[in-house]
Amino acid sequence: MGEESIIGKSVPRVDALDKVTGAARYTADLCPPGALVARILHSSIANGRVKRIDTAAAAAMPGVELVVTCFDVPDIAFPTAGHPWSVESAHQDVADRRLLNSRVRYFGDEIAAVVAVDEVTAERACRAIEVEYEEYPPCLTVEQAMAADAMPLHPEICPSNVLKEHSYSSGDLAAAQAEPGLLHLHRVYRTQPVQHCHIEPAVSFAYGEGGKIVVVSATQIPHIMRRVVGQALGLPWGQVRIIKPYLGGGFGNRQDVLYEPLNAYLSQRLNGRCVLLEASREEVFACTRQRHAITFSYHAWARPDGTLVARDITAWSQQGGYASHGHAIVANATTFLRDIYQDEQALATKAYTVYTNTGAGGAMRGYGIPQGCFAADCMMDDLAQALGLDPILIREKNMMRPGFVDPGTGIACQSYGLADCIRRGRELSDWDRLRRAYAQQSGPLRRGIGMAIFTYKTGVYPISLETASCRMVLNQDGTLQLHLGATEIGQGGDTVFLQMASAATGIPFADIHIVSTQDTDIAPFDTGAYASRQTYVTGKAIKKTGGLLREKLFAYAARLLGCDAAQLQLCGRQIVSAAGEPLISLADLAQNAFYGLDYSEHITAEATSHCADNTFAFGCCFAEIEVDLPLGRIRPLKVINVHDSGVLINPQLAEAQVHGGQSMGLGYALSEEMLYDEKGRLRNGNLLDYKLPTALDTPPLCVDFVQTVDPSGPFGNKALGEPPAIPVAPAIRNALLHATGVAVDELPLEPKRLVRLFQERGLI
């Protein structure tokens, strides 16, 4: 029973039965009866200042326990991004939010809160609050916010609305462009703001106990949240306890601290009474986080044979009213541009992150790479079309090759399956035949096939710290408990952690139990579920701890049996000799270890894995579509993703992960977009008007893998969580280009945009 058998096996999810029967308990299920309910009053302007709030009528309503306003809360600015804290102040996240804000920076900004005996009372009290504003014109776009006369939203942090900018260059761009015979293309690619749409809303409840404030929350990052709640309330971090139960989807929105500090504060103001704060879907849309809209001004110079000679790219990222993850997202996107393709002569990139009076951009599955991939792979097809080349050929000519090392981060390509992924996708999609078959079409219905490729960094090193801890505790019956700070957020983490623990210890999978809930007073430290890090970084901690536990088991057995520990092996539930002869069962060993009269030892192992490593995962998407020109509709016929995520720990869970990403990618490509009106109010912040695709909008989703063995992964594995969402949108856009000859440079590819473009092009 070693890693050979359990790694790569599609064992059923350990949480499946509880989740499908409804036995699994989520945050709101755990809230004790009788808890008070909080509601937030949101601003009805996008830019301005609260001059006066009259709460008298609300406070006088029967059942209202507390009303607080932006003028009551502590004057502490805190950061919300779920990044590891940096011990260097220059690298710390931007602290630009207060629990409630009198300076209103987006439509829906939190300006007051009510706590009452029930939701209806709290809601009525919120409606009874009167607010007087000093209103400023809103800056709803990057262009408006960067205008010379634009009012800075956070003058104490940056004098203009540019939160941060950076540039990168290599080679001599001017000299490279001067080469005779080059094709020069300039395109502007635009991506839209979208949201995660996790099913469980943002929810927490908070209460005081034993001098501490306890927050039970649907979060991806309990240990980071403990620090942020401490910072926001001005409390020592040890006085904050975060409990994270099962969670209904995260996708990065919960790699941020949302209303938990406010929830903790409201409970604190009520002497620790339990307060539930559950956001409505509309609040989740308007007031939590979103994927940054990024615009790329993209110049490329290529030789007729498709060689990419040089690029000059500028990106503007729309941040919204608060920094959250800030510049990290567009910085990741521009780094991607130099990783996925290499220019023979020169590359210049420049990126800006700009405060605007819209909802805040934060982390979302792929962290800037879906945007970067859209720009990069639109340009590849635009070049291919202009040069009359096959889109695969031009990619193969310019894409990352084995041995690549990123010049800025030093991250090396340690295992390489990109070329094989493309080969596999080409076969599965019948690419060569369909490219020819769909080349010359007329009539209202036309088909096309397109593709896109990507690379993705597994963890966040060296941009941020990568660290994880694991604890293993032997039970009295010889089974094991696994404690982690890493979180199950629906992705199947608990199951693969157990598979890795089984491989690392040799103890059968069925004999290891995971403690799924993280309680920061108990759980070992881990920064949580984000990037695509946990199987990689936490996996290393599990492997290390498993080794320590084995040593302790063998040491105890050797003492008990009077033999040499180095000669012992673990086989199934038995400790055996080097010759394979059974010596003692784990159950008997555990009985002795707990209850032996001459020598008891409670066998546990705990280790930190500091991970100063990172590795590139790869993949591609092939999309076949049918376009109904007069109705402006794209019907996806087939979406094929092929991934190199190293060794798969659990192939069935891996495939499910890809399905989810493909679905997210389809929405990004075809229908999803957060729309703001001229006052900065989100028009479509609900699941009717925000067009998340349904099952009936989803074509057959095909998945395949190229399994490389990554030398840096604990079990040969690397990133899988985020990558599936990345390449779908450009693959569909390129299929549309193939079907119609129309290059659409803006997402989503929704019917109103398409009808307009088809009319302009005389297609309808």
Place this chain on the structure above:
Amino acid sequence: MFDLEAIYRAASVQDAIAALVADPEAVVIAGGTDVLIRIREGKLAGCRLVSIHDLPELAGCRLDAAGALHIGPLTCFRDIVDHPLVQRHIPILAQAAAAVGGPQIRAMGTVGGNLCNGATSADTASSLFALNAVLTLTGPQGSRQLPVAEFYLGPGQVALQPGELLTDICIAQADYQGFGGCYLKYAMRNAMDIATLGTAVLARAHGAALMELRVAFGVAGPVPMRCPQCEAALSGTLFRDAERLIAGLVREEIHPRSSWRASREFRLQVAGENAARALRQAFIQAGGEV
């Protein structure tokens, strides 16, 4: 938790009418798929409800002695879709009801509620316009009949007087017999959506001739509407001419507006295209030779 002051569960139509007379501000709730949303949004917060949800006499479909088809307004969309009389005589209405929301909404929402909301986007409304449905409204003074086209007064406004309930939807035999029909919903996704534009076409055929045409739209104006000029111009022509001309004719007759959901130009494009496509399907269903 919904913010409502009170709910009265009526035991009969007369009981419901009496309750509405006694409390003119009370809101009628049937399936609740729209009313509960408006309560949640705060637009009806704190309201008092009169529930007609438990009145079996208002649900179901039947044929009368004259061959007219009666649809109880409390019939939920799912039951419209599944009902043998609807499938046999007016499949266009089953098609429209099947286009509403998702399975849960179709199990709760009712065809009468769909009309009484007064929304131009109601999926079943345009088909009922094409079918010349006649509504029975019952109030404290008794019952009266009204063609569905006269029921709609404006966006969200219908001809219900205080204390009145919609109690019957009737389609005369002459309005369904011999017709083929097709409803095409244009929405931004294939389920769980409201119509950007709804197109209902009824056709009677004789060989290659289009004997009679009826065209109705949702979201082509403030209320659902027919296109009488187009119908008059194309009834009695050859199908192949009608199919070529119908897009241009309906685009001249409808008056959709621009909103953030879709522009007037976009709706015009879709209306013309889908009128032609619905005509072809309706004509084929009516036995015409295309």
